[in-house]
Amino acid sequence: MSTNASPLVLVTGGTGYVAAHAIAQLLDAGYRVRTTVRSPKADLPDVEVVQADLSADDGWAAAHHGVQYVLHTASPFPPGSPKHDDDVIAPAVGGTLRVLAAARAAGVERVVLTSSFAAVGYGAIPQSRYTEDDWTDPGDPNTAYIRSKAIAERAAWDDVAAHGGPELSVINPVGIFGPPLNSRVNSSVGIVKAMLDGQMPFALPTRFGVVDVRDVADLHLRAMTSPAAAGRRYLAVSGETISFLDLATMLRDHFGDAAANVPTVELTEAEVRANPALRDALTQLGRRPVISADRARTELGWQPRPVRTTIVETAEALLKAHNEAWT
Template sequence: MTEQPRVLVTGAAGYVGSHIVNQLLAQGYPVRAAVRTAARADEVRRTVAAGGFDDSEVEFAYADLGSDDGWADAVAGTRYVQHVASPFPADNPRNEDEVIVPARDGALRVLRAARDAGCARVVMTSSFAAVGYSPKADQHWTEQDWTDPADENTAYVRSKAIAERAAWDFAAAEGLELTTVVPVGIFGPTLGPHLSTSVQIVRSMLTGEAQRLPGQYFGVVDVRDVADAQLRAMTAGAAAGERFLVVADEPAMTFGELAGMLGVTVQDEARDLGERPQISNAKAKELLGWQPRPAEETVRDTAGSLRDLGLV
């Protein structure tokens, strides 16, 4: 049996990164996890153990998106890079460069290191923030759509558009093989107690802390399906140089509809939301053979993981 090549995962202690690490281990890939601190390495060990895997199959590299230090060692001897790490602030910062600069420059640091190490492909986790936050005549979204960084949006939204654009420009100029996975709102089971923003929303609904939430539409995708798309995009020949939107088959929902799936009541801010967005997952299905879980299963499993961890 041929030994699988080593894969670097940035942001390995995070919500998406932890699922990617565990799915790589399940498929026999040795993993190098890029983390900022020893404490974050311990978190990876715990989430690996929570998935029933042996943490001895995970090496650790210490590197930060804000510095060149450590990235050459992180990529050395790896064939693929899963670049997941990116800042996601709870609040809009006073200085937008606090989010934009590390997102853009951090991505470029990882890509430069991958280029120098001769890595076969980088798969970068982007966001629907890079696709669907600029005005459009209709609400039908595909991989051809881009958020204009010049438009008035939050620092986070602008950071995702700027970072992905910069990554594609670098890959084109340097001949690096790049693929981006572009998820909508990510829900699904969490493997540890440090909760993503989306899972925090579910928790606040279950605990009753959230009585009123913004009236808006958002797409839903399962974190396990995002990880699956990232792994498929890593090796599929047809994925080279492509973007892939990943979203459940159900149309975009509101917070009130999400709460209904949880069996709780939360009031959306009353306003006319206009046309319900239609976000296409056809390309991921066609080129990656990817199939998403139903949104209701995802929401139910999000709540179940919070209960299992004693967080609600």
């Protein structure tokens, strides 16, 4: 149980996928938790809620008052292609700088920023192995979301270098899967849902990293308090990259008839190139990257779940929610 003497942690974007798990783990560890939300209607028991939006100054000073640590998980993620790139980039960068400025003014000890592998491994020239030393060039022809993560993280490091404190640590997860704690389904979990629902008749010939949302939250908490984590960024990935067809095979092997609708055929690269709707997949064709989480494992003692466990438990949560909705 937390007490008034327990450190107060601010988690931005409290209704989000990673935030929900981070809040749950913080409460279990005895911390007091405050969170920001855009809508005052958000129902988040056991935490203090402050209304604040990434694109405006209101609320951020109050949100940071008395806070020792900040987990800045909030970031815009559009469901489709935005009309203008700045619809995503501006709030991502502006929100990050607002959080850092408010944290600095409030004397916050450390901010842990949720960035992404999007800020690491989407360069125009593919690499065979990625570590925390790699960066995505914002000038490369990527989606607005990918560019927003690279630009916002760069802005955070530059801001701390220019103005000093708070201490900054950054988490760079690959595709985040795992059981949701609320009704919101992120884009990665949406892939599993689409496969189970029969909405993905073919698998794309691309590979991606997998990490469990519970392990991402755990890594945030480790980076929040470890002396070694100050000024460091950490890739979060559970193991080797997998393909969409690998994912479908895991589902079919474990769930049998319940996974009867998952794809069994992988598109060829030529078929992807011939389909304008699959434009965003072109930069990943033929890539089989090795993504290293050695730094998180060695410096912070992080031990993520196996990929198969994460995929199976993601699907179990989705199937349970589906069955409950029909009873």
